[in-house]
Amino acid sequence: MSGLIDIEVVYGIPNKQVLLSLKVPEGTTIENCIKLSGIVKHFPEIVPSEAVVGIFSKPDKLDNTVKQGDRIEIYRPLTADPKEMRKLRAEKAKQAKKS
Numbered sequence: 001m002s003g004l005i006d007i008e009v010v011y012g013i014p015n016k017q018v019l020l021s022l023k024v025p026e027g028t029t030i031e032n033c034i035k036l037s038g039i040v041k042h043f044p045e046i047v048p049s050e051a052v053v054g055i056f057s058k059p060d061k062l063d064n065t066v067k068q069g070d071r072i073e074i075y076r077p078l079t080a081d082p083k084e085m086r087k088l089r090a091e092k093a094k095q096a097k098k099s
Contacts, residue, residue, distance in 0.1 A: 003025075003026055004023040004024065004025060004026070005023065005024060005025075005026055005066065005067065005068040005069075006021065006022075006023055006068060006069060007021075007022060007023075007024055007033055007066050007068075007069070007070045007071070007072065008020065008021050008022075008070070008071040008072065009022070009033060009034055009037035009039050009071075009072045009074070010071060010072070010073050010074070011039055011042075011043055011046065011073075011074040011076075012076075013043070013076065016042075018039060018042045018043070020037045020038065020039055022036060022037055024036055024066065026065075027065050028065060028066055029062065029063050029064065029065055029066075030053055030055075030060060030061070030062050030063070030064055030065075030066060030072055031048050031049060031051070031062040031063065033066055033072055034046070034048040034051060034053075034062075034072065034074065035048050037072075039074070046074060048062075049062070051074050051075075052074070052075045052077070053072055053073060053074055053075065054072075054073045054075065055070050055071065055072060055073070056070070056071055056073075057073065060072075
């Protein structure tokens with residue numbers, strides 16, 4: 001019989017962050033941990049089956065299982081393309097040098 005392990009589920013937006021600690025059965029998937037944590041009550045925009053996640057800042061898949069002490073991080077969607085933002089900053093810097 002499997003035992004219970006301690007994990008954390010975290011999510012945050014600029015004005016609110018939540019870290020939930022819970023015990024789950026060994027072999028529980030990341031997606032099921034998100035559901036079991038109840039974090040959706042705090043952030044209804046989270047769709048557990050579509051979440052982009054990582055364990056301690058390393059991207060992971062929803063169907064992978066958690067280990068003792070894992071911290072599941074749910075990532076917010078990007079609001080801007082990083083490549084496009086770098087281009088815009090470079091263009092601003094170029095314009096500033098001309099001034």
